[in-house]
Amino acid sequence: MSHRILILGGTTEARQLASHLAARPDVELTLSLAGRTENPLAQQVPTRVGGFGGAEGLAGYLRDTGTDLLIDATHPYAARISANAAEAAQLAGVPILALRRSGWERREGDRWTEVDDAAAAAVALGLPARRVFLALGRQDVGAFESAAQHHYLLRSVDPVEPPLGVPHVDYLLARGPFREADEHRLLLEHGIDVVVCKNSGGEATYGKIAAARALGIEVVMIRRPILPTVASAPGVPELLVMVDHSLRPVAERGV
Structure with a gap:
C-alpha cells in the first residue's frame, strides 16, 4: 500500500526528511517550496513551487491528490504558511505533523536585545549611526529604511530588489551554512557594531551568534512567532518515528 505525503519545505531539515522518505517503497512523496528563493537547491524528489491559495486552496489540493x-x-x-x-x-x-526546530538559548556572554519584529x-538600533549586519531574509529588510542613519551589511541568498532605500549599504550574496571562524572574520572586516537576526x-x-559572543557584539534578536499547536518533533530522526507511527494501520498503533 502506497501512502501519499506532502512536505511543505524550504529548510535543510525538509530536504533531509524528503531524502529519507523518498527511499521508502510505500511512500509517494511531493516536496512543496513557497518560491521565495530564486534558485533553490536542486531536490532529488518530485517538487512543486508556489503557493496553494491559502488554507482552502491547500485543503483542496490535499483532497484532490488523495x-x-x-x-x-x-x-x-x-x-502564515x-x-x-x-x-x-x-x-x-488529513493528519498533520510539524518539524519545529528548537530555538537558540541565551548563553553567558551573549548580549541579546529581543524584539517582536523587524520594525522593532x-x-x-537607536539613533546614533552604527554598523549593522542584517542577517535577514529579503522580505524583512525594508523595515530598516526607517533607520537610514546606519551603515548596513546585508547578506541574502538572492539579490535584494529593489535595493534598500538607505545611503549606506553593502550587499553580500551567500548561502549557508556559515562557520563561526568565517563569521568572526566577517564581523571584524566590516567593523560590525550590532547583528540583527531571527x-x-x-x-x-x-x-x-557564537562569533558575536566572542567579540562582545550586541545581537538584536527577533523573537519567534506563535505557531499553531500540532503534533511536532524537534528534528528529523524524531519526526521519522512519528511518520512511521502515523502511516501504520490504526489497529497497529495501539490507539
Whole structure:
C-alpha cells in the first residue's frame, strides 16, 4: 500500500526528511517550496513551487491528490504558511505533523536585545549611526529604511530588489551554512557594531551568534512567532518515528 505525503519545505531539515522518505517503497512523496528563493537547491524528489491559495486552496489540493499525511517542515518564521497548513489539514481531514526546530538559548556572554519584529529591531538600533549586519531574509529588510542613519551589511541568498532605500549599504550574496571562524572574520572586516537576526535555531547559521559572543557584539534578536499547536518533533530522526507511527494501520498503533 502506497501512502501519499506532502512536505511543505524550504529548510535543510525538509530536504533531509524528503531524502529519507523518498527511499521508502510505500511512500509517494511531493516536496512543496513557497518560491521565495530564486534558485533553490536542486531536490532529488518530485517538487512543486508556489503557493496553494491559502488554507482552502491547500485543503483542496490535499483532497484532490488523495494525500494521506501533511508535514509542515517550513522555516520557524513562516507563521502564515504554518497556520494555513494546520487549517487545511483540519478542513481536508488529513493528519498533520510539524518539524519545529528548537530555538537558540541565551548563553553567558551573549548580549541579546529581543524584539517582536523587524520594525522593532530597527528602533532598537537607536539613533546614533552604527554598523549593522542584517542577517535577514529579503522580505524583512525594508523595515530598516526607517533607520537610514546606519551603515548596513546585508547578506541574502538572492539579490535584494529593489535595493534598500538607505545611503549606506553593502550587499553580500551567500548561502549557508556559515562557520563561526568565517563569521568572526566577517564581523571584524566590516567593523560590525550590532547583528540583527531571527532566532532560527539549528547549527547552519549559529556561527554569527557564537562569533558575536566572542567579540562582545550586541545581537538584536527577533523573537519567534506563535505557531499553531500540532503534533511536532524537534528534528528529523524524531519526526521519522512519528511518520512511521502515523502511516501504520490504526489497529497497529495501539490507539
